[in-house]
Amino acid sequence: MHSTIKRYIYLLTGAVVISSCSMTKGVPDDDQLFIGLTKINYTDYEENDNYSATREEIDAALATAPNGAILGSSYHRLPFSFGLSVWNAFSADSSGLGHWMNKTFGKQPVLMSWVNPQLRAQVAKSVLRNHGYFHGNVDAEVVLQNNMKTAKIGYDVSFGHLFTLDSVRYVGFNREADSLIHATSASAIVRKGDPFVVANLDGERSRISNLLRNNGYYYYQPSYASYLADTFAVDGKVQLRFQLAEETPAQARHKWYIGRVNINMRKTYNEAFTDSMVYRYLTIRYAGRRPPVRPRVIIADMKIRPRQLYSYDDYLQSAQKINAMGLFSSTEFQFTPRDNSPSCDTLDLTLNCTFDKPWDSYIETNFNGSAIGRVGPEVKLGLVRRNAFHGGEKIDLSVHGSYEWATNSSSSMSNYEYGFDASIEFPRLIAPYFGGNSTQRYTLPDGRTVRLPRRFYATPSTVAKVSSNTIRRPGYYKMHIVSGKWAYNWQTSATSKHEFSPLTVKYQFMNSHTAEFDKVMEENPYLRATMQDYFVPEMRYSYTYTSPSTLRHPVRWTATVSESGNFTSLALLAFGKKWNEREKKLFKNPYSQFVKIETDFTKIWTLDASSQLLGHVNAGVLYCFGNTDWAPNTELFYVGGANSIRAFSVRGIGPGSFPGIEDKAMSYLMQNGDIKLVCNLEYRRNLFGSLYGAVFLDAGNVWNVRDNYGTSVPYATTKFKIQNVLREMAVGTGLGLRYDLDFLVLRLDWGIGIHVPYDTGKGGIYNVDGFKKNQTLHFAIGYPF
Structure with a gap:
C-alpha cells in the first residue's frame, strides 16, 4: 500500500518537473523566466497615513504579474501556464494553424530582462521622494530558483526621515x-x-x-x-x-465678466441659420419657423448669466446639466473677449448645440431563477422619443414578458408574465409653486420679460408613468396589476436628493383562479386578505443623504414615508361614509388604507488603504387601519436573498417564527410581513490584484402587526413582540469574493445559517437542522449595500 502511494507521488513530482521545464523552453541562455515577487521588505519607517499611502503606491509600482498569475497577482501563480505552453509550442510555427493557435491562446513569456527590476526600483525610489522621504532607498535582488532558468525578485525598501x-x-x-x-x-x-x-x-x-x-x-x-x-x-x-x-x-x-450670450441651435452640424430671437443680453439662432427646443429649457440649466463675474464652476455645472438632458450629440462653449483693448474685461459667450437623433430603441434580456424551483428568460423592448414637445421631454415606451418553467417534478405547468410601461419625463418641476418663482428675468425688446424657473443643484424632473402587468401562476390564478404614477425628483445640494410622488395608484384584480387556489385561501385567511382585489391610492416621499466622498468614514441614509387611502377616506366623509367603516370601495374594489415608513442606513469605516468595515441597518413598518386590516402582498416587507440575509433565499424567512409550509409556491407568497428589521456587518479587504474578499454577519426578520396566519397554522406566531425580537432574528454568516472590473463588480457570497427563528428541536444559538441544509450561494452584480 505504501509503495503504491510512493509511486504515485514520484509520478506526480515528475509530471510537475516536466511541466516546469516546458515553461522555460523558450527562455534565452542569458535570461530567466520571471515567476513572481518575494514579500517586499519595508524598513526604517513610522506608521502614519503618509506611510500607508506611500506603501500602497510602491506596491503598485513594483507589482508585476508573472505567467500563470492568479487574477493578476504578483505573488500567486499556477505551477504552469497554458498560454505560455502554447507560445513555446507554436511561436516558431509559420503555418496558418500555428499562427492562429499562438495568436488565440498563446502568451509571451515574462522574462527578467523585460521586468527590469533595477528600473522598477528607481521608480519606487521616486515614489519615496514624492512623499517626502528624500533619503529613502529601494534595492532589488534577483532570487534564482531550483530551476536556474526561473527567478523571483526581492525588493528592500528603506523609508528614512520624513521631511x-x-x-x-x-x-x-x-x-x-x-x-x-x-x-x-x-x-x-x-x-x-x-x-x-x-x-x-x-x-x-x-x-x-x-x-x-x-x-x-x-x-x-x-x-x-x-x-x-x-x-x-x-x-x-x-x-x-x-x-x-x-x-x-x-x-x-484681472477679473472678467460675462457679456452677451449667444445660443446656436442646429439639427445637423452644417445647418445654416434662418431666424433668430434677440433679447437684451441674449440671442438665439436657429433654422426653421421656431427653435427646435424652447429656449428656457436651456437657459434654466445655465448658471452662467450676463453681467455676472465669470466662474469656472458655473461653466462646468452648466455644461454638465445641458449634456445630461440627452438632447444633444455635441455642445461647445466659446468665450471670446468683447474687444482687444487692454482695459477689456468682458467675455461674450457662444453656446453651439447640435441635436441628437430624436428616436432611440433598446432591448434588455435576463435569465431568472426563483426560490421555488423555476427558471426562465425575460425580455424587454423599448422605444424612446427625445424632445417630444420641444421642451426637453422624453417619452419611453416599452413592452416586457417573461416565461418560467419548473425545474422539479412537482409541477409541469409554466408561469408567465407580460405587460407594458409608458412614461414621460419633463426636465422641470411642473407645479404652481416652482413655476411661479424665478431667480432671473430677460427683458424683450417690446418690454415683456422671460421668467426663468428656480435653479437647483441638478436639473429637476417630473415623471408621469402608467404600466400594466399580467401574472399567470399555473394551477392557482391569473392576475392583473395596473398602476399610474406622478412624481417629482430634485436635488438641493451635492448631498441631498428628494423624491415626492403626490399620486401613485395601483389597481390589483384577479381575472381567474382555480379550486386549488380557493382551498388554500380558505385555509389561510391572511393569504386571502393579501391576495384579494385591491385599489391602492398612494402618496410617497423619499429623502436620501450621501456624505461627501472626501470623508474617510462616509454614510448614506435614505428615509421613505408613504400613505394610502387616508385622503380618500377624508373625501368620502362628505358622502356619508364613516372613517372606520370597512370595505369601502373605489372602482368596485376595496381600497387599501395604511401608513408605511422605511429607512436604510449604511456607515463605512476605512481601516486602512486596503480594508473597510461596513455597518448597515434596514428597517420598516407598515400599519393598516380604517378601511382594511391587511395590505396587498406587493406592499409587504420580506427578507433573505443576495442583498439581505445571505444565508437564506428570498422570502425564505419569516414572518416571526413561521417555518413555512410544504407547498413552496404558497409559502413563498406567505413569508412577508408588516414590520422589517435587517442588520448587516461586513469586513471587506483587498486580497490581491482586483480580487477582494469579505466576511459578513447578517441578522433580521419580518413580523406582522396582528396575531397569525389563521386556523391552518395555529402554531405559527407572527405578531411582533419586543421581548421576542432577539430570539426571532434569523442569523447567518459567510464568506464572499468580489472581482472589480472597474465598470462593475462581480460578487459571489456563500451564506451559512446559524440561527432560525422557528422551533427545530434544538436549543441555543446554533439551532439549524444540519449544516448542508442551511447554506446558500448568491451570485450578484454590485455590492449588497
Whole structure:
C-alpha cells in the first residue's frame, strides 16, 4: 500500500518537473523566466497615513504579474501556464494553424530582462521622494530558483526621515487674488507641519487655479505659478514658496465678466441659420419657423448669466446639466473677449448645440431563477422619443414578458408574465409653486420679460408613468396589476436628493383562479386578505443623504414615508361614509388604507488603504387601519436573498417564527410581513490584484402587526413582540469574493445559517437542522449595500 502511494507521488513530482521545464523552453541562455515577487521588505519607517499611502503606491509600482498569475497577482501563480505552453509550442510555427493557435491562446513569456527590476526600483525610489522621504532607498535582488532558468525578485525598501513643511508662502499675486488665497487658507491642501507630498503640491496648485477662475480670472492657468523649496534653511524640514511667474499674461491678472450670450441651435452640424430671437443680453439662432427646443429649457440649466463675474464652476455645472438632458450629440462653449483693448474685461459667450437623433430603441434580456424551483428568460423592448414637445421631454415606451418553467417534478405547468410601461419625463418641476418663482428675468425688446424657473443643484424632473402587468401562476390564478404614477425628483445640494410622488395608484384584480387556489385561501385567511382585489391610492416621499466622498468614514441614509387611502377616506366623509367603516370601495374594489415608513442606513469605516468595515441597518413598518386590516402582498416587507440575509433565499424567512409550509409556491407568497428589521456587518479587504474578499454577519426578520396566519397554522406566531425580537432574528454568516472590473463588480457570497427563528428541536444559538441544509450561494452584480 505504501509503495503504491510512493509511486504515485514520484509520478506526480515528475509530471510537475516536466511541466516546469516546458515553461522555460523558450527562455534565452542569458535570461530567466520571471515567476513572481518575494514579500517586499519595508524598513526604517513610522506608521502614519503618509506611510500607508506611500506603501500602497510602491506596491503598485513594483507589482508585476508573472505567467500563470492568479487574477493578476504578483505573488500567486499556477505551477504552469497554458498560454505560455502554447507560445513555446507554436511561436516558431509559420503555418496558418500555428499562427492562429499562438495568436488565440498563446502568451509571451515574462522574462527578467523585460521586468527590469533595477528600473522598477528607481521608480519606487521616486515614489519615496514624492512623499517626502528624500533619503529613502529601494534595492532589488534577483532570487534564482531550483530551476536556474526561473527567478523571483526581492525588493528592500528603506523609508528614512520624513521631511515636513516648515512654512508656506504665496508670492507675486495682486491684492485681490492674494486676499482670496488668504481668505480660503482653511481649505489649503498644503500647510505648515504637513509631509512634503508632491501630489498635495499639485493639488494646491489646482486649488488656487480653481479659486481664481471661480472668481473671474478666466485666463489664469495652473502653470503660471511654481514652487520653490528650500531644504537647507531648517534641518529635516522644507520652506515652501508658491510664486506667480513674472511673465504671466496681463489677461490672466484681472477679473472678467460675462457679456452677451449667444445660443446656436442646429439639427445637423452644417445647418445654416434662418431666424433668430434677440433679447437684451441674449440671442438665439436657429433654422426653421421656431427653435427646435424652447429656449428656457436651456437657459434654466445655465448658471452662467450676463453681467455676472465669470466662474469656472458655473461653466462646468452648466455644461454638465445641458449634456445630461440627452438632447444633444455635441455642445461647445466659446468665450471670446468683447474687444482687444487692454482695459477689456468682458467675455461674450457662444453656446453651439447640435441635436441628437430624436428616436432611440433598446432591448434588455435576463435569465431568472426563483426560490421555488423555476427558471426562465425575460425580455424587454423599448422605444424612446427625445424632445417630444420641444421642451426637453422624453417619452419611453416599452413592452416586457417573461416565461418560467419548473425545474422539479412537482409541477409541469409554466408561469408567465407580460405587460407594458409608458412614461414621460419633463426636465422641470411642473407645479404652481416652482413655476411661479424665478431667480432671473430677460427683458424683450417690446418690454415683456422671460421668467426663468428656480435653479437647483441638478436639473429637476417630473415623471408621469402608467404600466400594466399580467401574472399567470399555473394551477392557482391569473392576475392583473395596473398602476399610474406622478412624481417629482430634485436635488438641493451635492448631498441631498428628494423624491415626492403626490399620486401613485395601483389597481390589483384577479381575472381567474382555480379550486386549488380557493382551498388554500380558505385555509389561510391572511393569504386571502393579501391576495384579494385591491385599489391602492398612494402618496410617497423619499429623502436620501450621501456624505461627501472626501470623508474617510462616509454614510448614506435614505428615509421613505408613504400613505394610502387616508385622503380618500377624508373625501368620502362628505358622502356619508364613516372613517372606520370597512370595505369601502373605489372602482368596485376595496381600497387599501395604511401608513408605511422605511429607512436604510449604511456607515463605512476605512481601516486602512486596503480594508473597510461596513455597518448597515434596514428597517420598516407598515400599519393598516380604517378601511382594511391587511395590505396587498406587493406592499409587504420580506427578507433573505443576495442583498439581505445571505444565508437564506428570498422570502425564505419569516414572518416571526413561521417555518413555512410544504407547498413552496404558497409559502413563498406567505413569508412577508408588516414590520422589517435587517442588520448587516461586513469586513471587506483587498486580497490581491482586483480580487477582494469579505466576511459578513447578517441578522433580521419580518413580523406582522396582528396575531397569525389563521386556523391552518395555529402554531405559527407572527405578531411582533419586543421581548421576542432577539430570539426571532434569523442569523447567518459567510464568506464572499468580489472581482472589480472597474465598470462593475462581480460578487459571489456563500451564506451559512446559524440561527432560525422557528422551533427545530434544538436549543441555543446554533439551532439549524444540519449544516448542508442551511447554506446558500448568491451570485450578484454590485455590492449588497
